[in-house]
Amino acid sequence: xxxxxxxxxxxxxxxxxxxxxxxxxxxxxxxxxxxxxxxxxxxxxxxxxxxxxxxxxxxxxxxxxxxxxxxxxxxxxxxxxxxxxxxxxxxxxxxxxxxxxxxxxxxxxxxxxxxxxxxxxxxxxxxxxxxxxxxxxxxxxxxxxxxxxxxxxxxxxxxxxxxxxxxxxxxxxxxxxxxxxxxxxxxxxxxxxxxxxxxxxxxxxxxxxxxxxxxxxxxxxxxxxxxxxx
Amino acid sequence: xxxxxxxxxxxxxxxxxxxxxxxxxxxxxxxxxxxxxxxxxxxxxxxxxxxxxxxxxxxxxxxxxxxxxxxxxxxxxxxxxxxxxxxxxxxxxxxxxxxxxxxxxxxxxxxxxxxxxxxxxxxxxxxxxxxxxxxxxxxxxxxxxxxxxxxxxxxxxxxxxxxxxxxxxxxxxxxxxxxxxxxxxxxxxxxxxxxxxxxxxxxxxxxxxxxxxxxxxxxxxxxxxxxxxxxxxxxxxxxxxxxxxxxxxxxxxxxxxxxxxxxxxxxxxxxxxxxxxxxxxxxxxxxxxxxxxxxxxxxxxxxxxxxxxxxxxxxxxxxxxxxxxxxxxxxxxxxxxxxxxxxxxxxxxxxxxxxxxxxxxxxxxxxxxxxxxxxxxx
Numbered sequence: 001x002x003x004x005x006x007x008x009x010x011x012x013x014x015x016x017x018x019x020x021x022x023x024x025x026x027x028x029x030x031x032x033x034x035x036x037x038x039x040x041x042x043x044x045x046x047x048x049x050x051x052x053x054x055x056x057x058x059x060x061x062x063x064x065x066x067x068x069x070x071x072x073x074x075x076x077x078x079x080x081x082x083x084x085x086x087x088x089x090x091x092x093x094x095x096x097x098x099x100x101x102x103x104x105x106x107x108x109x110x111x112x113x114x115x116x117x118x119x120x121x122x123x124x125x126x127x128x129x130x131x132x133x134x135x136x137x138x139x140x141x142x143x144x145x146x147x148x149x150x151x152x153x154x155x156x157x158x159x160x161x162x163x164x165x166x167x168x169x170x171x172x173x174x175x176x177x178x179x180x181x182x183x184x185x186x187x188x189x190x191x192x193x194x195x196x197x198x199x200x201x202x203x204x205x206x207x208x209x210x211x212x213x214x215x216x217x218x219x220x221x222x223x224x225x226x227x228x229x230x
Numbered sequence: 231x232x233x234x235x236x237x238x239x240x241x242x243x244x245x246x247x248x249x250x251x252x253x254x255x256x257x258x259x260x261x262x263x264x265x266x267x268x269x270x271x272x273x274x275x276x277x278x279x280x281x282x283x284x285x286x287x288x289x290x291x292x293x294x295x296x297x298x299x300x301x302x303x304x305x306x307x308x309x310x311x312x313x314x315x316x317x318x319x320x321x322x323x324x325x326x327x328x329x330x331x332x333x334x335x336x337x338x339x340x341x342x343x344x345x346x347x348x349x350x351x352x353x354x355x356x357x358x359x360x361x362x363x364x365x366x367x368x369x370x371x372x373x374x375x376x377x378x379x380x381x382x383x384x385x386x387x388x389x390x391x392x393x394x395x396x397x398x399x400x401x402x403x404x405x406x407x408x409x410x411x412x413x414x415x416x417x418x419x420x421x422x423x424x425x426x427x428x429x430x431x432x433x434x435x436x437x438x439x440x441x442x443x444x445x446x447x448x449x450x451x452x453x454x455x456x457x458x459x460x461x462x463x464x465x466x467x468x469x470x471x472x473x474x475x476x477x478x479x480x481x482x483x484x485x486x487x488x489x490x491x492x493x494x495x496x497x498x499x500x501x502x503x504x505x506x507x508x509x510x511x512x513x514x515x516x517x518x519x520x521x522x523x524x525x526x527x528x529x530x531x532x533x534x535x536x537x538x539x540x541x542x543x544x545x546x547x548x549x550x551x552x553x554x555x556x557x558x559x560x561x562x563x564x565x566x567x568x569x570x571x572x573x574x575x576x577x578x579x580x581x582x583x584x585x586x587x588x589x590x591x592x593x594x595x596x597x598x599x600x601x602x603x604x605x606x607x608x
Contacts, residue, residue, distance in 0.1 A: 056248075059251070059255060059381050059382065061259075062256070062258060062259045062385075063255075063258065063259075063385070065258070065259045065260060065265060066259065067259075068261060125248055126244055126247075126248050128247075128248040128249075128250075128251060128252075129244065129247040129248050129250070130247070130251055130372060130375035130376045130378070130379040130382060131375045131378060131379050131475075132247070132375075133248075133379075133381075134381075205380070205381060205382075205383075205384040205385070206384070208258075208388065209384045209450075211268055212268060212388050212429055213428045213429050213431065213432065213454075
């Protein structure tokens with residue numbers, strides 16, 4: 001019973017953190033940067049954001065006919081990978097800030113704050129919404145970026161534009177790392193990902209069109225149309 | 231409290247919208263049965279082929295967002311469908327396809343919320359609860375957008391095309407003959423009709439689409455359709471929303487499928503007059519007469535006349551229409567949504583009452599089609 005109450009309490013606190021982080025509440029940022037107790041809550045935010053983000057983009061899993069069980073495992077896996085990705089990003093932003101602007105973040109504080117910035121991505125599942133979803137996805141990414149800038153600006157007194165530069169530089173370095181020294185890590189992640197989903201994850205919506213509409217390499221006479229032809 | 235209700239309703243709307251594509255995605259992934267496979271449809275459809283004689287052409291009617299299943303559409307549409315059957319001599323009118331489900335599974339079919347849809351279906355139109363029929367519209371509107379979405383459209387439209395093909399074969403269509411296929415989509419059915427063209431195009435015969443107040447996107451089906459006629463009313467803002475919501479229909483995108491089809495003369499946009507999308511004075515209104523119509527026709531009759539006109543003009547309808555006015559004389563039963571069976575029963579009862587009161591009116595001779603008010607043919 002005590003465990004149940006603890007779990008309920010945790011999720012209520014998580015809900016509070018997500019909502020307040022999304023609406024730029026300085027109180028929750030202060031909690032994230034100063035209190036080591038915020039660790040599990042920030043972890044929860046990042047994990048939920050990862051799960052929800054993949055849910056929003058799950059059309060690719062469906063197109064590749066990932067089975068139900070593997071679908072759930074894929075969501076959980078993406079949640080965990082999301083945590084790793086944002087922890088690394090937080091470290092990178094911390095290093096960038098230390099070298100360029102000489103701000104001295106507390107160990108772990110910058111990582112927790114960057115983790116909090118993923119709060120809007122808890123709504124990432126809304127990318128599933130037909131037609132409007134792609135726009136919502138862009139909106140959420142801009143939202144995350146703005147929270148990161150506000151966090152850096154407020155927590156380390158860098159000023160708005162210096163905050164923008166720190167976050168932007170962090171993003172650029174992450175991109176560079178992914179395409180250079182991070183390649184083996186990316187390959188390992190992709191390998192792991194294929195194992196989890198159980199498919200090569202190569203099919204796209206375009207392939208369905210080409211295959212079934214007769215517009216691709218397959219002759220119409222071999223039954224490309226639904227119901228086929230000849 | 232009001233704030234909480236508002237936020238809750240908004241959250242429910244967004245979550246419902248996010249869940250909308252899952253039915254078709256699950257179908258493709260094989261979560262709800264065997265996943266669709268290329269070429270497999272041929273064997274299944276051949277086994278289910280009907281023995282009906284082949285028609286000159288096939289007209290598949292795809293209902294609007296108020297439809298509950300292939301056999302349960304808003305009551306006002308039945309006289310219209312009957313009018314099509316009467317006028318399109320030599321054609322086969324197919325109206326049992328439910329365009330808002332990739333498996334032709336109506337809302338009252340095997341579904342978790344079937345009880346809810348059945349309850350809505352049975353609500354009397356006079357009941358205050360009839361307003362809940364908007365849930366049907368909301369649910370089906372989401373499916374319209376699934377069809378128009380480039381991420382989901384390739385899957386959704388494949389499922390619908392598959393069901394259309396099954397319907398065609400069931401009603402005597404033989405693919406070797408290459409008979410023309412006309413998809414007549416009303417409202418949301420217009421988008422779904424053009425969406426399914428991509429997959430029906432490999433069939434040997436030509437594929438035409440008639441959009442009746444349809445909210446059309448810039449679907450890739452425009453690349454392969456032989457011709458599309460869009461019939462609209464000047465008092466119908468809903469069909470006009472297609473040109474606003476879907477950026478591929480804006481003139482700033484000249485290479486979109488819609489704009490290329492327009493430039494290629496594949497689209498005729500035909501104004502019917504002061505038609506509304508819903509209620510009185512809509513495309514199916516067989517009661518109210520058009521203002522200033524020389525032949526004194528109702529709104530619905532002119533819709534039928536115009537459809538006959540474009541089909542005759544395109545040489546799809548070769549047999550002259552010999553019936554005029556029968557759809558007008560069909561008793562119209564007002565109800566929000568009614569099943570086909572119930573409609574037939576109640577219509578027969580009403581017709582018997584009318585017959586008992588007065589002698590039957592003679593069938594009028596066919597009238598020439600009125601020149602189209604506005605036609606764009608680039």
